[in-house]
Amino acid sequence: MDTHDLTRTLHTKNESKIVMLVADGLGGLPQHPGGPTELEAASTPQLDALAKQGVSGRSIPVLPGISPGSGPGHLALFGYDPLQYQIGRGALEATGVGLELKQGDIAVRCNFCTLDSQGRITDRRAGRIATERSGPLARRLRDVSLPGVELIVEPVKEHRFVVVFRGEGLGGNVEDTDPQATGVPPLEPAARDEASRKTAEIARQFEAGARKLLADQNSANGLTMRGFAGRPELPSFGRVYGLKAAAIAVYPMYKGLAQLVGMEIVGSPQNLDEQIEILRASWEDYDFFFLHFKYTDSTGEDGDFDAKVKRIEEFDAAVPAVVELAPDVLIVTGDHSTPSMLRSHSWHPVPTLIVSRVCRTDRCQSFGESDCVLGGLGQFEAKHLMTLALANAGRLSKFGA
C-alpha cells in the first residue's frame, strides 16, 4: 500500500487553493566553511516572513545522498515516488519540448553529428551547431517516411532534437546508437528484447532516411540516438489527489513533467512577472498551482554564487503577489539543491516551508539551510509533501476509524 492508495481514497473536495512555488535547485552550500549559503546570503524578507508564519523543514528529494535530475526531483515534489516511477530519457526530452506522448509512443533523444566520407563520427555534436541552423534541419527530417509508423521530429537546442515513433507494437528497450567516441560509425540500433525488435528496425530506417536528407550538409550530416523510452504510466493528479491542477512554467521540461501527472499547462509565460500574472488570472479555475522558477538552478550550474543570490532575491520579490491571493496553503521548495560550488545538482536536503492556518508554526525566523534544520517539518522525503499540502488544505479525511 503506497501513499497514493491512501490519498486516492481519503481525498475530499473543498474550496481551498494550494500554491507550490518551486525554485529549481534552491538549496546551496557556503563559499567557504562557516559562510552563508546562496539562500542565506540573499536578502529574502518575504521568504523570511513566511518562515516565521509557517513551518519549515528540509526535504530529501529521493534518498539521502542521491542527487536527482529534474525528472525524479519534480516527480517527488508532485508526490510520486521517484524510485517507483521512472521517466526514460527520451520521454523526458520529448516532454521537455512540449510533445504530448501517448501510450505506446517511443521517444528518442537524437544528436546531430558530423560523419566523414567513411561514415565515421568526427564530431559527436556537429560542432555544437547553432539552434537557428539545427532547427530547420530537424524539421526537414519529418519527411522521412516509415511504413506504418507515424514520425514526429522536434528540435531541442543546438545539436539536440527529439524523435517520436508512433505506431503499433513498439517496445522501448533499444540500445543507444551513440558510440561515445569519434573515429567510429554510429552503432546499429539493437533491440534488447523481442518486443523492441520492430522499434530497432524502424530506428534503422529512420537513420538511413535522415542521412539521405542531410547529405548536402557539411557538419550536421548524421545522427545518433539515445534513451529510447515510452511514456511513463503516472496516475493523474485528479485521480490521486482530487485536485484540478495548473502548471505555470517558462521551460518546456517543467511543463512536460507537470503534464505527465495530469496538470494543465496554463499560459506561455516568459518570465516570473508573467507567471504571477497568469497565476492571478487563472486563480478561480484551479485548486492547485505549480509555479516553476528556473534560474536558481541555472545560476548554480554556472557556478555563479552571486548570480544565484540575485535570482533568489528576484524570486523573493515575487512572493507578495502570491500572498496577496491568499492561498490556503503556500509551499516554497525546490526540486533539489544546486550549490554553485558544485556547479551541479546535489543531494543536499532542500529548504522547504508550508504556510497555512493549521500548519503548527515552529520557531524558525528566517528561510535558509541552517534555520530549516530547526523546523517543525523536520527532514522528510519530498514525496510526502503533497500529502502534507492536502492535509493543510483540509482535503484529506481520516484514515481508519
Place this chain on the structure above:
Amino acid sequence: MDTHDLTRTLHTKNESKIVMLVADGLGGLPQHPGGPTELEAASTPQLDALAKQGVSGRSIPVLPGISPGSGPGHLALFGYDPLQYQIGRGALEATGVGLELKQGDIAVRCNFCTLDSQGRITDRRAGRIATERSGPLARRLRDVSLPGVELIVEPVKEHRFVVVFRGEGLGGNVEDTDPQATGVPPLEPAARDEASRKTAEIARQFEAGARKLLADQNSANGLTMRGFAGRPELPSFGRVYGLKAAAIAVYPMYKGLAQLVGMEIVGSPQNLDEQIEILRASWEDYDFFFLHFKYTDSTGEDGDFDAKVKRIEEFDAAVPAVVELAPDVLIVTGDHSTPSMLRSHSWHPVPTLIVSRVCRTDRCQSFGESDCVLGGLGQFEAKHLMTLALANAGRLSKFGA
C-alpha cells in the same frame, strides 16, 4: 523484512518494566498564531521533569499528512505498521464495545432505520433513536435464530449496534446493505467472493428475522449493515516482543485494540486514579503496561482548548505515581494529535518522550510541540516506538555479527 522480523528474533528476556502512557489526541495547535498549544499552555511540571531527564521527539502516526483513526493510531504505537495491518470497520466496532472476536467471526456494523409500509427507507438512522430505547431493541435481536451460526448482538449508541456471526466457513467480503439514500429499500447482502456466500445468506436471514422482531416499532423497524469484517490477524505482543503485556484502559475501544495484539485487559477502571491503582497492583505480573487516557482527545474533539489544557494537567498529575514504581522505560505519547482548533484527529506529529537509564538525554527542558522539535528522537514513524522501548529496556540483542 519488517521490524517484527527483527524484534521476533532479537528479543531477550530480563526483569525490566516498560510503561507506555498514551494521552489520546495529545498533540495540538495554538489558538492564534504564535500562541501556545494546549500542551504548552498547560502547567505540566511532571512531564517537563521527564523531558529534562529523557529524550523527546515527535512521532508521525501513519505517514506525513495522514490523520489516523484510533485503530491505526494505536496499532502504530504498538509497533504494527498501520498500512500493513488494517482493522475492518465491523471488527473495530465490535472491539469498541468489548466483544472479543475469534478467528472466523464476522462482525458487522448495523444501523436501525425506519422503513415505510413498502419496505423503503424513510430515515437511515431511525430518527437517531435514543440509546436508552435502541439498547433493548438491539438485545431483542439476539432471539433471531440462524441455522448453524451463533449470533452475538451488542448495542453501541443511538441507532448503532454491532452483530457478530460465529460459525464455520464465513468469509468477510460482503457488500454494505445501506443504500446511502432514502426512498429505496435496503440492499440485499451480496457476497463479493465465493468464500463469503454463506455470510451473505446468513446476513439475509438475520435481516429478515430482525424485521419480524421489530414489526411493532414505528421508527426502528428495519436495519442496514455495513463494514463486514473478520478479526484482523495480528501477531501477538508476546510473539513479536517477548513481552507479557497489560492494558489498563477505561474505554472498550482501547481495551479491544490492546486485546487484538495479545495484551491482557487488567481491571475495570473508571478513571485515572483507578488506572494507577491497577498499575500498582499488577506491577509484578507483567513486563509492559499500556495505560490509556481518553480525555485529551475528547476535549480536543469538543473544540474546548481550556478543557483540554485541564485534562493534560490531570494527566500530568498522575505521573509521579507512575515514576514511583520506577519503570525501567517510561514512554509518554499520544496516538495522534487532536487540536481543539480542528475539533478532530489530525496529522500533526505527536510529542513523545522516553525516559530510561540509557536514553541519551537531549537538551529539551519541557514537554511541548515546539520543544520536541529539538529533541533527540527527532521525527519518527510511531511504528518504531516499540523497538525503541525494547532497546531502552535492554531487551533486544544485536542484529548481525
